[in-house]
Amino acid sequence: MNTAERLDLARWVVRQAQAKGAGGVAATLNHSRSITVEVRDQEVERLRESTSSSLGIDMYVDGRYSLYTTSDLRRNSLDDFLAEAVAMTRYLAVDAERSLPDPKYYEGMQQIDLKTSDDTYEGLTSEERVALALQTEKAARAMSDKIVTCGAAFGDEYAEEVRVHSNGFEGARRGTEFGLWTEVSVRGEGEARPSDYQDSSVRFRKDLASPEEIARKAVGRAVAMIGQRKLASGRYDLVIENRVASRMIGILTAGMRAGNIQQKRSFLAGKLGEKIASDKFTLIDDPFIVGGFGSRVYDGDGMATKRRVMIDRGVLKEYYVNYYYARKLNLEPTVSGSTNTVFEYGTRSLEDLIAGMKRGILVTSFIGGNSNTATGDFSVGIIGQYVENGRRVHPVSEMNIAGNILEFMNQLTEMGNDPCPGTALMRPSMYFTDVQFAGL
Amino acid sequence: MASFTRRQFIVAGAKVAALAAVPAILRFDPVRAFAGPDESAVLADYLSWFEVDETLIRRVMATALERGGDYCDLFFEHTVSNYVGLQDNAVNRAGTSVDYGVGIRVIEGDRTGFSFTEELTAEAMLKAARTAANIARSGSTEAPSGLLYKPAASYYPIQVPWEDIGIDRKIPILQHLDQQISGADSRIVKTSVTYRDATSRILVATSEGIIRSDYRPMAEISASCSAEQNGRREEGWYSLTSRNDISFFSPETMNLVSGEAVRRTLNQLDAIQPEGGEMPVVLAAGGSGMMLHEAIGHGMEADCNRRNESIYSDAIGKPIAEPIVSIVDDGTYPHARGSINIDDEGSDTEKTFLVRDGILQSYMHDLISAKHYGVRPTGNGRRESFRYPPVPRMRSTYMLPGPHTKDEIIASVKKGVYCDDFTNGEVRIGPGDFTFYVKSGYLIEDGKLTRPIKDVNLIGNGPEVLKRVTMVADDFALASRGGTCGKDGQWVPVSMGLPTILVSALTVGGKSA
Numbered sequence: 001m002n003t004a005e006r007l008d009l010a011r012w013v014v015r016q017a018q019a020k021g022a023g024g025v026a027a028t029l030n031h032s033r034s035i036t037v038e039v040r041d042q043e044v045e046r047l048r049e050s051t052s053s054s055l056g057i058d059m060y061v062d063g064r065y066s067l068y069t070t071s072d073l074r075r076n077s078l079d080d081f082l083a084e085a086v087a088m089t090r091y092l093a094v095d096a097e098r099s100l101p102d103p104k105y106y107e108g109m110q111q112i113d114l115k116t117s118d119d120t121y122e123g124l125t126s127e128e129r130v131a132l133a134l135q136t137e138k139a140a141r142a143m144s145d146k147i148v149t150c151g152a153a154f155g156d157e158y159a160e161e162v163r164v165h166s167n168g169f170e171g172a173r174r175g176t177e178f179g180l181w182t183e184v185s186v187r188g189e190g191e192a193r194p195s196d197y198q199d200s201s202v203r204f205r206k207d208l209a210s211p212e213e214i215a216r217k218a219v220g221r222a223v224a225m226i227g228q229r230k231l232a233s234g235r236y237d238l239v240i241e242n243r244v245a246s247r248m249i250g251i252l253t254a255g256m257r258a259g260n261i262q263q264k265r266s267f268l269a270g271k272l273g274e275k276i277a278s279d280k281f282t283l284i285d286d287p288f289i290v291g292g293f294g295s296r297v298y299d300g301d302g303m304a305t306k307r308r309v310m311i312d313r314g315v316l317k318e319y320y321v322n323y324y325y326a327r328k329l330n331l332e333p334t335v336s337g338s339t340n341t342v343f344e345y346g347t348r349s350l351e352d353l354i355a356g357m358k359r360g361i362l363v364t365s366f367i368g369g370n371s372n373t374a375t376g377d378f379s380v381g382i383i384g385q386y387v388e389n390g391r392r393v394h395p396v397s398e399m400n401i402a403g404n405i406l407e408f409m410n411q412l413t414e415m416g417n418d419p420c421p422g423t424a425l426m427r428p429s430m431y432f433t434d435v436q437f438a439g440l
Numbered sequence: 441m442a443s444f445t446r447r448q449f450i451v452a453g454a455k456v457a458a459l460a461a462v463p464a465i466l467r468f469d470p471v472r473a474f475a476g477p478d479e480s481a482v483l484a485d486y487l488s489w490f491e492v493d494e495t496l497i498r499r500v501m502a503t504a505l506e507r508g509g510d511y512c513d514l515f516f517e518h519t520v521s522n523y524v525g526l527q528d529n530a531v532n533r534a535g536t537s538v539d540y541g542v543g544i545r546v547i548e549g550d551r552t553g554f555s556f557t558e559e560l561t562a563e564a565m566l567k568a569a570r571t572a573a574n575i576a577r578s579g580s581t582e583a584p585s586g587l588l589y590k591p592a593a594s595y596y597p598i599q600v601p602w603e604d605i606g607i608d609r610k611i612p613i614l615q616h617l618d619q620q621i622s623g624a625d626s627r628i629v630k631t632s633v634t635y636r637d638a639t640s641r642i643l644v645a646t647s648e649g650i651i652r653s654d655y656r657p658m659a660e661i662s663a664s665c666s667a668e669q670n671g672r673r674e675e676g677w678y679s680l681t682s683r684n685d686i687s688f689f690s691p692e693t694m695n696l697v698s699g700e701a702v703r704r705t706l707n708q709l710d711a712i713q714p715e716g717g718e719m720p721v722v723l724a725a726g727g728s729g730m731m732l733h734e735a736i737g738h739g740m741e742a743d744c745n746r747r748n749e750s751i752y753s754d755a756i757g758k759p760i761a762e763p764i765v766s767i768v769d770d771g772t773y774p775h776a777r778g779s780i781n782i783d784d785e786g787s788d789t790e791k792t793f794l795v796r797d798g799i800l801q802s803y804m805h806d807l808i809s810a811k812h813y814g815v816r817p818t819g820n821g822r823r824e825s826f827r828y829p830p831v832p833r834m835r836s837t838y839m840l841p842g843p844h845t846k847d848e849i850i851a852s853v854k855k856g857v858y859c860d861d862f863t864n865g866e867v868r869i870g871p872g873d874f875t876f877y878v879k880s881g882y883l884i885e886d887g888k889l890t891r892p893i894k895d896v897n898l899i900g901n902g903p904e905v906l907k908r909v910t911m912v913a914d915d916f917a918l919a920s921r922g923g924t925c926g927k928d929g930q931w932v933p934v935s936m937g938l939p940t941i942l943v944s945a946l947t948v949g950g951k952s953a
Binding site for chain 1: 527528530531532533534535536537538539540541550551552553554555556557558568571574575606607608611629630632666668672673674675713716717718734747748749750751752753754755827829863864865866867868870871872873874875876877879894895896897899900901903947948949950951
């Protein structure tokens with residue numbers, strides 16, 4: 001099927017469901033093609049290639065709601081599937097707030113090319129994929145005699161979505177992604193084999209980092225973890241490297257989701273307009289970044305997207321409100337989920353942030369942990385480097401930070417100038433002052 | 441729609457092509473599949489379910505092996521998952537998801553080629569086979585001349601297939617739990633309930649000439665609630681899961697789920713995040729088995745040892761714990777979430793000793809690693825679905841009972857914590873560092889449980905922590921909640937268990953030290 005045929009099928013699904021008694025229908029057809037090559041010891045270890053399609057249906061029948069997914073797209077299969085889906089939905093309780101969005105929210109969809117798809121995708125050959133992965137592994141191997149084992153992978157994907165609602169919405173999006181990755185294990189102290197990884201994920205093949213650069217970073221990270229120790233419990237300054245800063249930001253933004261607020265399990269309920277983080281923290285939902293990983297002109301409900309300042313210098317301005325919970329909470333919908341998340345960035349690089357640290361911990365990985373969305377309490381394990389007078393002294397592990405995310409976000413004193421590439425959550429490295437760590 | 445039944449829904453929604461002839465469901469009898477007196481009839485049912493026959497399977501295998509290779513397999517899967525949800529006191533959402541396809545794998549040495557298709561036509565399967573074949577380069581390998589059906593064991597027999605249960609019989613389960621929970625205490629302000637059932641039909645054919653099937657049911661129920669007291673808000677939940685039929689939702693199950701969801705949530709209202717630092721930790725029987733999953737389980741999966749990535753890569757036969765410690769990974773535990781009658785490459789499952797009397801015994805193997813190490817596969821080759829190639833994975837991982845009692849273990853601790861509810865964990869298999877997150881527990885002061893605690897991460901090093909398991913009680917329990925384990929981007933259902941144990945020192949990620 002090509003895009004036009006997929007659009008036809010989605011329209012057909014909507015018509016058929018309505019003919020069988022559904023009042024409102026949203027049909028989403030996803031199609032993807034992906035290839036992954038994994039190599040180790042200069043041999044291809046695993047080669048995966050596939051094409052996959054699936055259909056998602058949101059169905060509204062006499063004020064009742066249900067949802068379906070299936071990978072069986074034959075029309076005669078779907079015909080029966082839809083009949084039974086309508087019948088099953090009728091057993092449920094009426095939910096007055098459930099419906100397709102009011103079509104006024106479809107209006108104003110931006111007509112811009114967000115450039116999420118690389119037209120050269122089809123030209124990539126198997127030989128090129130294997131060669132990139134092999135080069136990366138070879139480069140990593142050559143960089144240290146401490147390497148115990150090393151794997152590398154190249155993967156790419158083309159994905160496409162068409163979406164049709166029975167009350168007038170139609171949309172389509174597509175995207176490509178290329179990723180080159182390596183993971184390196186090195187001989188540590190005793191039986192330990194510390195490991196770390198580096199990847200480059202891009203929408204356009206021409207933007208891929210070189211195998212040598214990826215290899216150098218991965219080996220540097222793994223070697224830096226040799227001899228890890230835990231420090232005494234106590235208060236330290238903290239720099240979180242951009243690649244993992246999403247861990248703490250995610251704890252904060254979980255409280256901004258309307259579903260959690262309506263279900264009385266959000267620590268940010270009732271806090272619109274209040275200061276919830278240090279004034280260094282401005283978080284913007286920006287769907288229109290050209291080439292962005294989260295760029296889109298309509299959201300998961302089909303509503304037209306727009307740029308929104310969610311947190312402005314520490315003050316909570318907006319929640320993530322989808323159409324259903326907007327009606328439940330009697331709020332205006334905003335966006336069903338985050339698109340691209342960008343920040344007001346600082347002026348200093350990660351290395352400059354570290355250089356300015358007297359006594360602290362650079363966190364390069366989080367391990368496990370969780371948070372309580374009702375209260376904002378969290379406890380997470382950390383892995384990183386102990387820093388004294390701007391210098392990395394030794395790697396640390398088996399340590400933990402815990403507290404309440406609102407207090408924690410008030411300890412933020414500086415944002416880095418380094419938005420993380422290859423992701424929709426474009427967080428920089430972040431500096432926090434005087435944070436409690438648990439260790440020995 | 442008076443004629444609506446669940447059975448029709450499954451037949452129509454999940455396996456519709458056969459409708460034109462005879463509805464496949466009428467020809468398929470899972471109860472007979474369990475009893476298994478007539479093996480050829482069972483195989484015939486599965487073949488017709490997937491609309492394939494032995495000739496076509498062997499033709500696809502011949503194509504998969506046309507460029508060589510030591511081995512190939514075809515993994516057919518049809519999974520139907522049903523979901524029903526309650527929020528704001530009404531059963532107002534439901535859904536079904538259908539997965540149907542075949543994964544084709546070719547192995548040459550340690551190398552794997554893999555592809556899958558969601559269309560079970562000869563054309564689509566042959567195309568996927570050619571894609572998987574690209575890994576091989578040794579010329580051409582013979583496909584088997586015949587396929588022998590080998591019946592599987594039966595570790596989770598059921599009486600009534602989920603296809604026979606309409607949504608009208610599921611809705612009261614959620615309503616009943618909501619009434620029990622919402623009415624239990626005036627401090628409860630919101631309740632939500634999630635119900636799931638799933639049925640997987642698996643057919644595995646290998647180039648060794650073996651063909652096997654498995655019928656895998658699953659039942660899950662989860663209730664969560666929020667409570668308020670003096671302006672403080674907390675959430676809590678409880679869930680149960682089993683490879684089982686609707687008899688699983690007995691009055692005892694329902695009372696346990698509602699009672700525990702309420703108790704755990706209300707407990708949170710008075711709980712504190714304890715002081716952090718290194719201290720003795722008592723892990724309660726049951727769900728604390730997550731500690732084993734992270735501290736030793738992942739590091740004992742053979743693929744990471746074959747690649748020398750694990751801290752246990754050179755440790756087989758060596759003492760790694762006190763002699764009171766024995767740890768198994770068990771695919772055979774009756775009705776456990778982590779049980780499988782055969783693994784996803786058609787090997788028999790078993791109870792594998794990882795640690796026996798303190799000595800590291802065996803890794804968990806799939807076919808590739810078993811061949812590499814020259815041992816028998818242990819039945820740990822598992823995959824999330826036909827869309828993934830199998831890798832070594834845990835099943836039900838637990839510690840066997842020991843000589844102590846729970847009371848004497850708690851009494852032995854002057855100052856520490858007792859942990860009885862966990863939500864998630866993670867491990868780095870190279871250095872062996874792991875964590876698991878405590879949702880609730882108690883402080884231990886002078887040998888007694890005192891204040892409730894919540895929301896702390898425990899963090900330690902696998903081999904170090906195993907050495908520090910100094911007391912093991914006689915009260916082993918398999919966690920009835922089970923879990924879902926992610927590795928290489930694949931998620932599989934697992935179980936875990938533990939008797940009450942003492943870890944003499946572990947870092948507790950509390951608030952202030």
